[in-house]
Amino acid sequence: MKGDRVEAVVDTGQGVQTFEIVATRAGRRIEVTTARGVVEVTEVTRGGTPVRTGRFMASRLIALVEHPARRFARRGYDSAPDRERDPINGSGHRRSLTPAGA
Numbered sequence: 001m002k003g004d005r006v007e008a009v010v011d012t013g014q015g016v017q018t019f020e021i022v023a024t025r026a027g028r029r030i031e032v033t034t035a036r037g038v039v040e041v042t043e044v045t046r047g048g049t050p051v052r053t054g055r056f057m058a059s060r061l062i063a064l065v066e067h068p069a070r071r072f073a074r075r076g077y078d079s080a081p082d083r084e085r086d087p088i089n090g091s092g093h094r095r096s097l098t099p100a101g102a
Contacts, residue, residue: 003069
């Protein structure tokens with residue numbers, strides 16, 4: 001989904017380097033596959049066509065972190081936390097999940 005991203009931290013022999021693959025447009029997704037010592041991170045269209053790919057040797061990969069997009073923001077809901085503090089009396093209250101601008 002748009003906004004999903006994957007960070008790969010790789011040992012280059014002289015330090016570490018961070019790579020980031022992001023689903024940049026609506027309908028695109030990130031796929032991670034591992035085969036024969038190679039980790040492949042690919043941005044894929046709805047039809048399955050790869051747009052950009054990063055390949056990393058599994059033995060050199062220090063960390064692979066997946067960051068999903070904020071789901072409520074995509075549906076048009078307010079992305080504020082579920083509970084907020086009332087600035088006047090300090091009590092917590094439930095925030096309704098009504099579409100923004102409704």
